[in-house]
Amino acid sequence: MIELWHCEGARSFRALWALEEMGLPYCLHMLPFPPRALRKEYLSVNPLGTIPYLIDGEERLTESAAIPHYLATRHGPSPLALAPEEPGYGAYLNWLHHGEATLTFPQTLTLRYTVFDLQSLHAQVGKDYRKWFLSRLRMLSATLEDGRAHLVGGRFTMADVVVAYAIQLAGVTGARAEIAPHVLAWADALQSRPGWQRARAAEREGAAALAP
Ligand SMILES: N[C@@H](CCC(=O)N[C@@H](CS)C(=O)NCC(=O)O)C(=O)O
Numbered sequence: 258m259i260e261l262w263h264c265e266g267a268r269s270f271r272a273l274w275a276l277e278e279m280g281l282p283y284c285l286h287m288l289p290f291p292p293r294a295l296r297k298e299y300l301s302v303n304p305l306g307t308i309p310y311l312i313d314g315e316e317r318l319t320e321s322a323a324i325p326h327y328l329a330t331r332h333g334p335s336p337l338a339l340a341p342e343e344p345g346y347g348a349y350l351n352w353l354h355h356g357e358a359t360l361t362f363p364q365t366l367t368l369r370y371t372v373f374d375l376q377s378l379h380a381q382v383g384k385d386y387r388k389w390f391l392s393r394l395r396m397l398s399a400t401l402e403d404g405r406a407h408l409v410g411g412r413f414t415m416a417d418v419v420v421a422y423a424i425q426l427a428g429v430t431g432a433r434a435e436i437a438p439h440v441l442a443w444a445d446a447l448q449s450r451p452g453w454q455r456a457r458a459a460e461r462e463g464a465a466a467l468a469p
Contacts, residue, residue, distance in 0.1 A: 258282060258284050259281060259284070259305060259311065259312070259313045260283065260284045260286065260291055260298070260311065260312045261273060261276065261283055261284070261285055261286065261309060261311050261323040261406075262286045262288055262292075262302065262303065262308050262309065262311075263285060263286070263288065263309060263311040263461070263463070264287070264288050264289065264291075264292065264308050265287070265290075265460045265464040266288050266289040266323040266399070266426075266429065266460075267290060267308055267309075268308070268309065268357070268361060268422065268426075268458065269308040269309030269310075269396055270422055270460065271309070271321040271322065271324065271418050271419055271422045272309040272321055272324040272325065272328075272416050273285070273307070273456040273459060273460060274325075274422075274452060275324060275328050275329070275337075275399070275415060275418055275425035275457070276322070276324035276328065277331055277338060277451075277452040277453075277455040277459070278418070278450070278452035279328050279329065279337065279457045280412075281328065281332055285459055285460075285465030287464055287466065287467050288308060289467055291306075292306060292307075292433060293306030293307075295424075298351070298421065300440055302432055303319065304325075305319055307319060307402060307408065309321050309462035311324050311327075312326075313331070314318075314360075316331075320357070321343075321357060321419070321422075322353045322354060322356055322358075322419045322441060323353075325337070325353075325418045326338055326353055326415050328415075328418055329414075329415050330385060331424060335357070336393050336412055336413075336414070337413070337414050337415050337418075338414065338415055339410050339416075343410065345409045345410045347418050348408075348409045348416075349408075349409045349410060349414060349415075351418065352408050352409060353415065353416055353419050355397075355420065356416070356420035356422065357398040357419060357423075358421065359395070360390065360393060360394070360423035361422070361423045361426060362428050363386040363389045363390040363393070364385040364387075364390050364423065364427065364430045364432070365431065365434070366382060366383060366431055367384070367385065367386045367387045367390070367430045367431075368383075368429065369387075370383030371380045371383030371384065371387075371404055371431075372429065372431075373466060373467040378421070379456035387430060389433060390427070390430075391435055391436070392434060394436065394437070394440065396439050397420065397440060398437050398439070401416035401439050402439065404439070405443075406443070407444065408420060410420055413447075413450070415439065415449055421443070421444045421447045424436065424440060424441065424443075424444035425444060425448075429452055444459050448449050
């Protein structure tokens with residue numbers, strides 16, 4: 258049985274969403290955030306102390322953009338991953354990495370320095386990285402300008418899972434109001450997918466069970 262460690266609303270939502278889209282059985286371990294401080298024993302499971310953490314047999318994964326692709330290929334074949342011989346494979350891989358490295362990492366700096374630590378001396382860093390994130394949306398915005406429902410391959414794929422999460426996160430960083438309406442419309446529409454709804458319900462239920 259696949260096991261996933263997750264905190265509500267965190268990047269590990271990508272893994273949870275991907276599991277639901279794949280229809281794979283899994284065991285969800287919900288943690289309070291940040292686990293390294295609030296569940297010190299978690300470090301004996303994942304020494305990094307970060308989420309996601311996914312165990313599948315002998316495999317151990319800690320990257321939220323790698324997990325959806327891993328699930329779609331290891332537990333595929335699935336239309337949720339593009340195959341190397343398909344047109345758009347390069348763009349597919351690029352979106353997987355772009356969604357995390359370029360569109361999510363700067364937002365985590367904003368979160369760290371403006372949302373989680375309001376008195377921080379580094380609040381300016383948070384503001385600067387919010388601007389940085391907004392300027393890096395250029396490629397996504399241009400791609401979605403033709404009104405497409407999915408990023409690549411003419412169908413829903415793990416690239417949508419990974420990149421849409423970055424837009425979802427902008428609701429927490431306060432950047433959402435500055436994102437173009439057609440980008441928000443694309444990301445919001447994906448939330449009506451049964452897979453997204455099931456993932457959201459699972460994390461809600463898990464988080465409620467955590468509450469003291
Ligand atoms: N690049 C990794 C980053 C993992 C990561 O830093 N996750 C954050 C949550 S979104 C975390 O665990 N933070 C807790 C901490 O830093 O203690 C990924 O995409 O999964």
